[in-house]
Amino acid sequence: xxxxxxxxxxxxxxxxxxxxxxxxxxxxxxxxxxxxxxxxxxxxxxxxxxxxxxxxxxxxxxxxxxxxxxxxxxxxxxxxxxxxxxxxxxxxxxxxxxxxxxxxxxxxxxxxxxxxxxxxxxxxxxxxxxxxxxxxxxxxxxxxxxxxxxxxxxxxxxxxxxxxxxxxxxxxxxxxxxxxxxxxxxxxxxxxxxxxxxxxxxxxxxxxxxxxxxxxxxxxxxxxxxxxxxxxxxxxxxxxxxxxxxxxxxxxx
Amino acid sequence: xxxxxxxxxxxxxxxxxxxxxxxxxxxxxxxxxxxxxxxxxxxxxxxxxxxxxxxxxxxxxxxxxxxxxxxxxxxxxxxxxxxxxxxxxxxxxxxxxxxxxxxxxxxxxxxxxxxxxxxxxxxxxxxxxxxxxxxxxxxxxxxxxxxxxxxxxxxxxxxxxxxxxxxxxxxxxxxxxxxxxxxxxxxxxxxxxxxxxxxxxxxxxxxxxxxxxxxxxxxxxxxxxxxxxxxxxxxxxxxxxxxxxxxxxxxxxxxxxxxxxxxxxxxxxxxxxxxxxxxxxxxxxxxxxxxxxxxxxxxxxxxxxxxxxxxxxxxxxxxxxxxx
Ligand SMILES: Nc1ncnc2c1ncn2[C@@H]1O[C@H](COP(=O)(O)OP(=O)(O)OP(=O)(O)O)[C@@H](O)[C@H]1O
Ligand SMILES: [Mg+2]
Numbered sequence: 001x002x003x004x005x006x007x008x009x010x011x012x013x014x015x016x017x018x019x020x021x022x023x024x025x026x027x028x029x030x031x032x033x034x035x036x037x038x039x040x041x042x043x044x045x046x047x048x049x050x051x052x053x054x055x056x057x058x059x060x061x062x063x064x065x066x067x068x069x070x071x072x073x074x075x076x077x078x079x080x081x082x083x084x085x086x087x088x089x090x091x092x093x094x095x096x097x098x099x100x101x102x103x104x105x106x107x108x109x110x111x112x113x114x115x116x117x118x119x120x121x122x123x124x125x126x127x128x129x130x131x132x133x134x135x136x137x138x139x140x141x142x143x144x145x146x147x148x149x150x151x152x153x154x155x156x157x158x159x160x161x162x163x164x165x166x167x168x169x170x171x172x173x174x175x176x177x178x179x180x181x182x183x184x185x186x187x188x189x190x191x192x193x194x195x196x197x198x199x200x201x202x203x204x205x206x207x208x209x210x211x212x213x214x215x216x217x218x219x220x221x222x223x224x225x226x227x228x229x230x231x232x233x234x235x236x237x238x239x240x241x242x243x244x245x246x247x248x249x250x251x252x253x
Numbered sequence: 254x255x256x257x258x259x260x261x262x263x264x265x266x267x268x269x270x271x272x273x274x275x276x277x278x279x280x281x282x283x284x285x286x287x288x289x290x291x292x293x294x295x296x297x298x299x300x301x302x303x304x305x306x307x308x309x310x311x312x313x314x315x316x317x318x319x320x321x322x323x324x325x326x327x328x329x330x331x332x333x334x335x336x337x338x339x340x341x342x343x344x345x346x347x348x349x350x351x352x353x354x355x356x357x358x359x360x361x362x363x364x365x366x367x368x369x370x371x372x373x374x375x376x377x378x379x380x381x382x383x384x385x386x387x388x389x390x391x392x393x394x395x396x397x398x399x400x401x402x403x404x405x406x407x408x409x410x411x412x413x414x415x416x417x418x419x420x421x422x423x424x425x426x427x428x429x430x431x432x433x434x435x436x437x438x439x440x441x442x443x444x445x446x447x448x449x450x451x452x453x454x455x456x457x458x459x460x461x462x463x464x465x466x467x468x469x470x471x472x473x474x475x476x477x478x479x480x481x482x483x484x485x486x487x488x489x490x491x492x493x494x495x496x497x498x499x500x501x502x503x504x505x506x507x508x509x510x511x512x513x514x515x516x517x518x519x520x521x522x523x524x525x526x527x528x529x530x531x532x533x534x535x536x537x538x539x540x541x542x543x544x545x546x547x548x549x550x551x552x553x554x555x556x557x558x559x560x561x562x563x564x565x566x567x568x569x570x571x572x573x574x575x576x577x
Contacts, residue, residue, distance in 0.1 A: 002326075004356045004357075004360065005357045005359055008352075008356030008357050012353055016344075019344070086341075086343070087338055088340045088342055090336050090340055091340075093304075093305055093306045094304040094306055094329060094334050095357045095358055096325065096326040096327075096330040096358060096359060248308055252306065
């Protein structure tokens with residue numbers, strides 16, 4: 001293993017994060033506050049409780065997941081797309097590194113950033129609602145795994161994208177709808193039976209459900225299924241990336 | 254054992270264009286090879302294939318005895334690449350960019366070495382500047398510093414002096430000479446024939462994905478040093494008179510001219526003696542002219558010979574052949 005290369009890439013990516021630290025910190029704080037004002041105050045005054053949890057607290061895991069997923073994707077996809085765009089990727093391709101080292105550097109950094117933002121949101125939300133976390137370790141584990149797997153997906157998007165529009169396309173057209181429809185702001189049980197079934201085809205449901213379980217001990221789907229879903233998703237992304245580097249798809253002409 | 258061994262390498266790009274058509278090349282340890290060729294000849298493609306940036310469609314490449322595909326880690330850790338295009342992170346600081354390259358190649362942090370490299374390339378004063386704040390020539394030197402930061406044994410310089418002023422060009426040649434003294438093998442591409450003459454040990458000519466010639470610079474220079482003196486006579490000669498037989502003379506143009514071949518690299522040309530003998534023999538001379546075979550002639554000759562051999566080739570590919 002070329003750990004030095006992993007560390008170099010990781011540090012380089014984190015440097016970019018620290019250069020814009022204030023921005024990275026303030027924007028999630030503001031957007032979280034807005035969500036609480038809109039969802040918590042406006043809707044929360046009508047929906048009192050969901051499964052015995054106050055609505056304001058109920059949306060916290062979904063809110064964290066929503067941000068963490070989109071941030072992981074955009075960080076990682078931008079991270080690898082940019083060197084492709086400005087041509088500095090030549091150095092990665094000519095260096096004695098394998099795909100795993102490159103992925104660990106970029107995905108590790110992207111996941112770190114979104115994990116940080118996730119924690120900022122969690123901290124911000126304690127100013128608005130009372131939150132008790134029943135399974136803190138599971139909560140952290142779910143959050144870390146989500147950051148990693150969505151950063152992996154972002155990495156794939158970054159390699160696939162041929163221009164900046166495509167870079168935005170998948171997050172905008174696929175991920176955001178899946179997350180919104182995945183029970184971020186409601187419980188699946190609130191839907192009519194038909195839509196409940198449809199929702200079960202949405203992979204994000206399993207992640208949000210598992211994450212919410214770690215907070216409140218209640219879940220839409222069995223926790224084992226949630227774990228399996230996130231593990232499967234991570235493996236799928238890793239497999240695709242392994243194939244990309246083997247064939248040189250979209251990176252080596 | 255050759256330091257770089259390229260065997261029967263072909264490269265077909267997506268879309269079917271064949272940029273390398275069976276290239277074989279051996280580069281010995283510690284030598285400087287200059288690759289000359291017009292735009293689109295395949296120089297960058299060849300370098301990219303050796304460095305792992307493109308995958309050859311056919312053939313094998315070894316660096317230091319390691320196959321660049323199956324044993325890429327060992328092969329690539331020997332290689333430094335200075336690309337043709339200026340590809341740099343705009344907001345990175347110079348010193349960070351150089352350190353990054355070293356780390357990427359798995360070498361432990363070594364600030365003393367980074368300083369040495371930056372000083373050698375006159376970038377030390379700019380170490381804390383961001384790349385966007387540098388001039389074009391400075392950016393090119395940053396690329397070189399990045400490549401040198403991981404102490405490569407083989408260095409590829411893809412048109413290192415394109416867009417670089419005369420002084421800096423000399424500096425670069427000096428840097429190259431120092432690296433050679435340390436035993437580094439250097440492959441550089443260039444459009445400047447003088448550049449190849451100035452620093453290379455061997456010169457290769459590539460055009461349309463084929464290597465046309467790889468020759469020792471010295472023997473190429475000897476060939477180039479060959480000059481011809483054309484002597485136009487007042488009266489045609491039926492034969493070369495006896496006293497002039499010791500000279501390498503040819504009777505041309507039905508005896509109206511004599512052509513004398515000599516070599517500028519030899520100590521005396523013999524021209525003065527020849528002219529004296531002509532006068533002694535009572536042969537009147539109307540005019541004289543000399544012509545020289547330059548590397549450029551050889552280069553242009555090779556490229557245009559190949560051009561006529563493949564008339565169906567798209568034009569434009571060779572328009573700049575011989576352009577300096
Ligand atoms: N990614 C690519 N896809 C398709 N064709 C390519 C690609 N890169 C290069 N080519 C083609 O391959 C040929 C060789 O290109 P290459 O860059 O190797 O030339 P070169 O000798 O380096 O030229 P120059 O002196 O202009 O740098 C050219 O005809 C070019 O159009
Ligand atoms: Mg080129």
